[in-house]
Structure formats: structure tokens, C-alpha cells
Amino acid sequence: MNSSNSPTHRLTNTRRWIIVELLFLASMINYFDRATISFALPLISKDLNLGPEAKGVLLSAFFWSYALMQIPLGTCADRFNLRWLYAGALMLWSIAQGLTGFAGSLAVLIFFRILLGIGEAIYLVGGTKVVSLFFPMSERGFPCGLFDFGTRSGLVLAGLILPWMLEHFGWRRTFAFVGFAALLWLVPWLCLYPKNLRRGQVSILAGGRVIPALAANGVLVGGWIADRLIRAGCDPTRTRKGIISVSFLTGLFLIPAAHAGSAEMTLALIMGGCLVGLSTANQLVILQSCAPPEQVGLWVGIYNFVGNLAGILAPIATGFLIKITGSYTPAFVVAAVMIAAGQLSYWFIVGKLKATD
Secondary structure, X not given: OOHHHOOOEEEEHHHHHHHHHHHHHHHHHHHHHHHHHHHHXXXXXXXXXXXXXXXXXXXXXXXXXXXXXXXXXXXXXXXXXXXXXXXXHHHHHHHHHHHHOOOOOHHHHHHHHHHHHHHHOHHHHHHHHHHHHHOOHHHOHXXXXXXXXXXXXXXXXHHHHHHHHHHHHHHHHHXXXXXXXXXXXXXXXXXXXXXXXXXOOEEEEOOOOOOOHHHHOHHHHHHHHHHHHHHOOOOHHHHHHHHHHHHHHHHHHHHHHOOOOOHHHHHHHHHHHHXXXXXXXXXXXXXXXXXXXXXXXXXXXXXXXXXXXXXXXHHHHHHHHHHHHOOOHHHHHHHHHHHHHHOHHHHHOOOOXXXXX
């Protein structure tokens, strides 16, 4: 579509950052919702008399649809206005989450988990697409890190809040409240996101800039550092690939963690390995740089689809290694080596990045 024949949406800098913060909240809700089943499973299995096999199927049902919907929703993110697509997806997953509290059988639970996976599949492809529309390439690291940081925040909040809710209200009321309350997110989203937006129609006006207090997290810091260095004149390709390399190499901390002599040292080494999160935002920006602008959603969908396949296979491989060796150490070593080696693909497969849109 020729942007010169279309009206231009004039956004203040503050407004586009508020939209990114709404994406952060949506990502936080996303992971909070998907984690609820893990905390509630003992209560659910007791009420519905679920055995180990049934519980395993229930936990995996979410990923059936979540993985399979990455590419279709990525394509939709490229073709349709995210104002309505993201709102519809969040409405679907919130209603599915809320109705889970009324399920009376394993089949119904699985059905709602599948619906949850369909809706939640929008979070990464949709969020990345929004950032590509509102920010030039040199400024995308921090907003990508910010909206994706919501996933970590959601898991932390789930661990702090859900046990208390389940104890005081039971699993049915907890699901209903968590799911339906999230629908309030739709109000600011529909009020702030531009209507009928197409690529090339966004004009940013002067305005305040958000630098959120959450920037201490590695996911945010990695993108922020890269953006600052690139705006200062550093080469975008070397900067983003370099940060990814350093962060991937921290995964090697997992090897000594398997042999540490104390719980404190093990924890410290695992925390060091978590610095791999510095790479997340820059991976998304590199993906945007390589993808044609009109196919960012599709490329991110493929990226996340493959990532979720690895998430399905990794527990199986880990269990196999533990069975044949009788130790967790080989699993730690294999995971660390694969992470460290993964950064080589960015240098030998990915070419030079675009400096600007």
C-alpha cells in the first residue's frame, strides 16, 4: 500500500511508549495466565481425580495450539491492524482462562487450554510487529526488551500471588478472577492504539520519553545498551551480534554450577547463566532487520514456533540423559554448550544489519 496516499498518524513520543508499556502488561498477563495451571494442578487433580498421565496431557495441551498458531498469527500481524488483532487475541485467551474455572472434566480443561494457547500466541509476533511500526531500527532494542520483560514479571508475580489466591479462594474462583479481570486491559489499548494503521503512516511528534525503572533487568539492559551504542555511532551489526555473543557465552556458567560445592555457589553460577537474557531484545531486532518490513510478523512466528519445538523436545532429551547416566550433569553440560555454540550462527549465517528503516 502506498503510504503517500494514506493519512499519517501523528503520535507523541509519550504515546508510543505507553503503547509499549501496555504490551509489557499484556505479556505479563500472558505468562501469569499460562502459569496458573501449574500452581492449581494439585487442587484440580484432586477435584477431578486426574492421574499422572492425564495431568501430563493437560499441561502439554497449551503448547499444541500455541506452537501451531505462531506462523498463522504472524502472518495476520503483517496483514491486519494490531489494534483489533491483539485485542481479539487477548479477549480470547482471557475468556478461556476465566471459563477454565467452570470446567467439570479433563476434556473441557484441555479445550480451554487449547483456546488459551491460540490467543496467547499473539504476544511475541504482535509485540515485535508493533515495535517495528513505531520505532526506527536503531531504537528498537529497548522497547523489544521492555515488552518481552513482561513475561518474566508474570512468572514472578504468579509465584507470589497464585498460592495465596488458591488457598483462600480455590482454583475455580482463581481462574475466573484472573481471566476476566484481564479484560480491563482492552480499555486503554483501544483508546490509544491508532485506528486503521498501516506501515509508513506513523509520524512521531516531540514529547516526553519513558525510561522505566525496570531497566535493571538483563532483557531490558541488553537492548538499551545496543541502542545507545548505535546512536553514538557504533556499527549496528557488530554491536548487536557482540552483545548476543557475550550473553550466550554466559551460559557456560551452567557447567561449573553442576559441580559447585554449595547451594549458594550453585545459585550464583545459575544467576550468571541467566545473563543470556541480555540477548533477547537484540535477537528480535536482528530478526526485524533481516525480515522484509511487510513480513516481520511471519518471521517472528517462525522463530517462536521453532523455539517452542525446542521447549517440547528439551525435557524429553533431559530425561533420556538422566536415565542413561544417572546424573543431571550431562544435561547441564549439553545445555551450556548448545547455548554457547548458538551465537556462532549470528556471525556465520546472519549478514550485515540495516542501520535504519
